[in-house]
Amino acid sequence: MSPADGDASRGCRHLALHLPGGQLLLDVEVAARVEPALTVLPVPNSPEGVIGVAELRGRPVTLIDPTLWLDGRGRLASSPRELGAGGLHALLLAPPLDHLAFGLPPSATLLPVRAAPVSGAALTAEAILARFAPAGDALR
C-alpha cells in the first residue's frame, strides 16, 4: 500500500515525529501511546539501535532508537546525552509491536499530518519488524 493512497479520504493517517536530527513519518497504526520511561536499563551486546529495556506499566519494553531510520545509525543509542536532561519518553508501538517502543527525547514532538511527503515514505510496522526481525523474538 502506498502511503499516499487514501490519505485524503481517511484524513490524517500519519504522524510526523520531529527529532533533533530530523523528521520521521510514522504510520498512525504503528503508534499506541506516549509514556514516560522512568528507568532505562542498557542491554549489553544488544543489536544496533537498541537503547535498552524500560519498564512501562509493569511490562518490560525494548526501547529502540527512531533516528536509526533517519541516517542509518542510532545516535540516541550511541550517545545517551542526545536524550536530554528530562529523561526519555517512550512511544509505545501498537500490537503486534507492543513489546517495542521508540525512545524519544523530551523535545520530540508528534504532529498529525494529512499526507505523507512525496520525498519520503512513512515508517510502517512491517519496516520496523523487518529491521528487528532477527532479534524480535529475543526481544520479545
Added chain:
Amino acid sequence: MKQKLAAAFMLIAAFTGISVLATRLLERHLGLGAAVFTLCLILLLSLGGAVLLAQHLSRRLSSLARAARVIADGDLTAAIPVSPDWSGRDEIDDLAASFAMMRHSLVHVLTELQETSAQMSDSAQDLSAAARDLSHLTEEISGTARRLASGAESTVERIHRTSRVTHKVAASAERIGQRAAAALELTRQAGNAAGRGRELASRADEELEHLGARIEAMSSAVEGFREQALSINKTVDMIASIAQQTHLVALNAAIEAARAGEHGEGFAVVAEEVRLLAERAGRYAEKISGFADHINSGSGRVIATMQEATQATRHGRSVVSGASETLRDIAGGVLPLVHQVEEIAGLAAEQVQGMEELVEGMEEISHIASEGAAGIEETSASTARQNRSMEAMAQSAVGLADTAGRLRDLCTVFRLGEKETAAP
C-alpha cells in the same frame, strides 16, 4: 773676830778710862809724873797685846792664802785648815770654812763639768750623727715632697678632668631629667589615649554587637528567602512535571487525533496548542527554576557571606574585646608607669642637685688639691731649707763636740782627787 776686837777695844777703852781715872787720881794724889808713868805702862801693855793678836791673825790668813794659791794652781786636793771647835770659831775660821766649801763646790762643779762635757761631747757626736741621719731623712722627705708635688699636680689635673666629666654628667643628668619630664607627659598622654581608646573600643564592641545582631537578622531573612526559593523550586518542579505530563498528554492527543482522521483535526490543533503551552510552561518553569536556583545559590552565598560576616564580627568583637582589655591593661599599667617616671624625674632632679653639689665639691677638692700642691711645694722648699739647717746643725754639733772636748781638756787642768760626796 768681831767679839775679840770689841773685847780688845773695850779693854783698851777700859784701860784708857782706868788710865785716865788713875792719871787723874795719881795726879791729884801723887803728882803728874806718877800719872804719866802709869799711863805709859798701860800703853805698852796694850801695844804688846795688839802685836800678839796681829801675829796670830796673820798666820792664819797666810795659811788660807797658801791654800788659795794651790787652788789657783789647779790643785784642788790641798787641805784647808778649819777649826773643828765651833764654840771658839772666829771670822777667819768662817772664811776658812767658806773657802773649804768653795773648794769642795769647785771640785763638785768641775767634776760635774767634766762629766757634763764628756756627756756633751757624746751628745754632740750623737747629735751630729742624728743630724746627718736627719739630713738624709730630710733629703728623702724632700724627694718624697717633690714626688708628692708632682703627684699633686697630676691629681689636680685629674681632678680638673674629673670635674669636667662631672659637668658633662651633670648636664646629662639634667637632660635625663628633661627627658623624664617629657616621658612623664607622654606617658600621661598615653594613659589618656588608652582611656579614650578603651571607650572607643567599648563603643566599637557595642556597634559590632549591633552589627552582628543585624547580620544575624539579615541572615535569617536571607535564609527565609532561600527556603522560599527552595519552595519555588519545588513548585516549579511540580509545574515542570505537570508540563511534562501535559506534553505527554498532548503527544497522546496528537496520536488520538491522527487516529480520528479528519474528525480529529481540530483536536489535533488543540493538542498541538496544548503541547506548545506545555512546552512554554516547561521552558518558563525551567527559567523560573533557574531563577530559583540562582536565588538559592545567591542566598547560599549571601548566607555564607553573612555567616562569614557574623564570624568576622564575632572575631572583631573578640579582637575589640582583647584590644579593650589590652587598653585597660595599658591604662592600668600606665598609672604605675607614671609613678615610676615621676620617681625617675625626681631622682633625676636629685641627681642633678647631687651632681651640682658634686661639682662644687670637686671644685673645692681641686682648690684644696691646688693649695695642697702649693703647700707640698712649700714643704719641699722648707724641707730643702731644713736640710740645709740640718747640715748646719751637724756642723754645729761637730763644733760643739770640739768645744766639749776642749772644755774637758780644760777641766783636766784641775786635780780633783777622789770624788767627794759630802760637803765639809
